[in-house]
Every structure is written in structure tokens, then in C-alpha cells.
Amino acid sequence: MSYDSRDYYRPTGFGGFSLFPHVIKKILIINVIVFFIQMIFDNLTFGGVPGWYVLNRYFALNPLAGIDQAGQPFNFQVWQLITYQFMHGGFSHIFFNLLMLWMFGMELENMWGSKKFLIFYLLSGIGAGLLHIFLSPLLSGGAAPTIGASGAVYGIMLAFAFFFPDRPIYLYFLLPIRAKYLIGFLIIIEFLSVGSPSIVAHLAHIGGAITALIFILLDRKYHFNIDGWWRNVKRKIDSQSSSKNHFRNSDNTFRKPRMFGSTKPKVEEAEFFDLSDKSRTDDDYVTQEEIDRILDKISQSGYQNLTEREKKILFEASKRN
Numbered sequence: 001m002s003y004d005s006r007d008y009y010r011p012t013g014f015g016g017f018s019l020f021p022h023v024i025k026k027i028l029i030i031n032v033i034v035f036f037i038q039m040i041f042d043n044l045t046f047g048g049v050p051g052w053y054v055l056n057r058y059f060a061l062n063p064l065a066g067i068d069q070a071g072q073p074f075n076f077q078v079w080q081l082i083t084y085q086f087m088h089g090g091f092s093h094i095f096f097n098l099l100m101l102w103m104f105g106m107e108l109e110n111m112w113g114s115k116k117f118l119i120f121y122l123l124s125g126i127g128a129g130l131l132h133i134f135l136s137p138l139l140s141g142g143a144a145p146t147i148g149a150s151g152a153v154y155g156i157m158l159a160f161a162f163f164f165p166d167r168p169i170y171l172y173f174l175l176p177i178r179a180k181y182l183i184g185f186l187i188i189i190e191f192l193s194v195g196s197p198s199i200v201a202h203l204a205h206i207g208g209a210i211t212a213l214i215f216i217l218l219d220r221k222y223h224f225n226i227d228g229w230w231r232n233v234k235r236k237i238d239s240q241s242s243s244k245n246h247f248r249n250s251d252n253t254f255r256k257p258r259m260f261g262s263t264k265p266k267v268e269e270a271e272f273f274d275l276s277d278k279s280r281t282d283d284d285y286v287t288q289e290e291i292d293r294i295l296d297k298i299s300q301s302g303y304q305n306l307t308e309r310e311k312k313i314l315f316e317a318s319k320r321n
Contacts, residue, residue, distance in 0.1 A: 020102075021109035023118045028098055031149065034086045035094050059083040060145035061129050063137065074143065076133070085125040087147035097149045104153075104160040111163070111295060116224065120215055124155025127211025128204040135203050139195050151204035154190070155212030157183045162216055163298070225288055286313050 020028075041051030053070065056062075061084035062074040088094035109117035128151020137143060160167075165180035190205045218224070294310045306314070 019106065021106060021114065021117070023114045023121070024102060024105050024109055027101065027121070031086050031088070031094060031098055035088055038087060055087070056145045056147070060087055060147045061133065062145050063143040064133055065137070066143035068145075074145070081126045081129045082122065084129060084145075084147050085122070085149050085152055088149070089147055093148060097153050100153045101149065101156060105156045107164065108156065108159055111298065120159070120212070121152050121156065123215060124208045124211045125149065125152035127214075128152060128154070128201075128206075128208035131207025131210070132201050132204040136201070139203065146201050146204060148201070148204075151201070151208035154187070154205040154208040155215075158187065158209045158212045159216060162213075223288070223292055286317065291317050 038052070038055060041055050044051035046054055049070075057068070057072075057075050058077070059080060061080045062068075062076040064074070064076050066074050068074055088097065105117070105121070108120075112120070129146065132146055132151070161179045161183040165178065167179045168176040169179055169182050170176050171182065187206070187209050190202045190209075193200070193202045194206070196202075290313065294306065294314055297306065297310070303311075
């Protein structure tokens, strides 16, 4: 598959958005590294135990109950809800998962920012894993460790169809299909495939899509502002740390010498709190509500319908993420 690039953000220098955003780039790198580790462990043994079995037992998503192929009880651990998302069963498995992640996730990270996108991605994978381990014993009957990023990728695909429903995706590079139709069809196929004999975790795909839908609906209602929340947390931590340092400095026993009589202010503080800067205009101060309004406009009518001022605001906001 490929998708039409006529109205998506260009790399830096053509609208300010990156072709390989920060989090997606890191996820791609981590997945490739883990895949090479799996290949190495395939050729190792530990006291007669195959290396792949060790990885699957501790890092793949194990069922809650049952016996594995070595006759041991499955070893479910909470961290496996994260680690299983970075393991794959072969080259085609990892290639298509990472391709879909990049194709559909690039614009989402550019739109949401890195922190919010990362939380969304991991939560989609966690939701996929939870639905799979709780319902698969009831609907499919089989029990085996689960690996792969496809549950989280289905969450990414649903979000893309939600925000860019009319974006054409070229099936086999030839046939253009709107995102909402193609991705909707793929999700319906997953529902119809539940319970069929297969090594594909259809319930995980469905769980990723459902988790993504819940996240998007809650976000539209409550407007999750991850960066604002994190800045507030950091501000509280910094203020508490400053209070402790002030208390310690009130006692000569704990006072540390200052170099050159003062401490150099942080650039970030100077940028946001220097009220004496008369060169700033009212247009430089943009509220989160204004950014949300612009993002809603993109989801409804596309980036090409933004005004020059709205494009500038979105570009400046993307540099702060």
C-alpha cells in the first residue's frame, strides 16, 4: 500500500513537519534492534533451553493460564504488555508492521506531538494485549505467547481513518481507496476472522482499534494536553526543589558557593517569562484552545484549507513539542 502525498506535511523546510518524527523513529529503531536480538537468540541455548523459548517466556505476552510447549505453566508478567509490542516472528511480520506504523503514524505524531502519540501508541498495544489474553481462551480455545506491534498499529490505522477519512490510499500502488473505507473494511475482516484457525491474533487487532477509538473520543471530550500536564508536573517539582534548596541555604552548613555571584537563568524561563520583551505581539501567544480548534479544522476539511496564520501557529506549536 501507499498513500497520496499531495496534501500531507512535508519534511522540515516544507511546512515544518518531519518525515520521520521523533517517537516513530525511535520505535522503528527499537523494533529493528529487538528483531536482531531475536535472530541471535534463535541460535543460542542456555543449559539446553533454546534462546527463543527464554525470550518468549519472559518478554512475549504469555496467556494467563495453561501449559506451554515445554510442559511449563505460562509465565504471564505485567511488563509483557509492553515488551510483546517490540517482538516479531519474521521479516515480513516486522516489515509490514513498521511500514504501516510509519505510513499512518507519521501525521498523527506531527499533529499530536511526540508525548501524546507515544502514550496513544503504547495504550493501543496494551488494550490489544488485554483483550487478547482475556477473550482468546473463550473464543479461539488455543493458548500461545503473542508477539508483534500489529495491535498498536491497528490503533494507529483507526486514528488515521478518524482524522483523515477521505485521504486516498493506493492499494498495491494502483487502486485509490479512501482511508475510512479501506481501514474500516480491514477492521470488519478482523471481527469476522475471530475464532477461525489461524496464527494471527485477530482479537489483538480488534483490541488495539477499540482502545484507540476510546482514547480519541475521550480526547475530543476532555482535550488531553500531555505537554501542558507535563509542564505543570515539572513546575511543581522545580518549585519543591527550589524550596528545599532555599531551606538548606538558610543554614551556612548546607550552603554551596556560587560562581561569579549568580546562577545563569535557563533559556526556557527567559523565553516564556521575560515580560520586558517588547518585541512580542499578541499573535505570539497562542492558547491550547486555538491549537485544538486548528486541529479540529484539519480533521474536518484538511490541512490545505488552513489560513496562513493557522499554518504558522501549527508550525510554531510543533517546534515546542
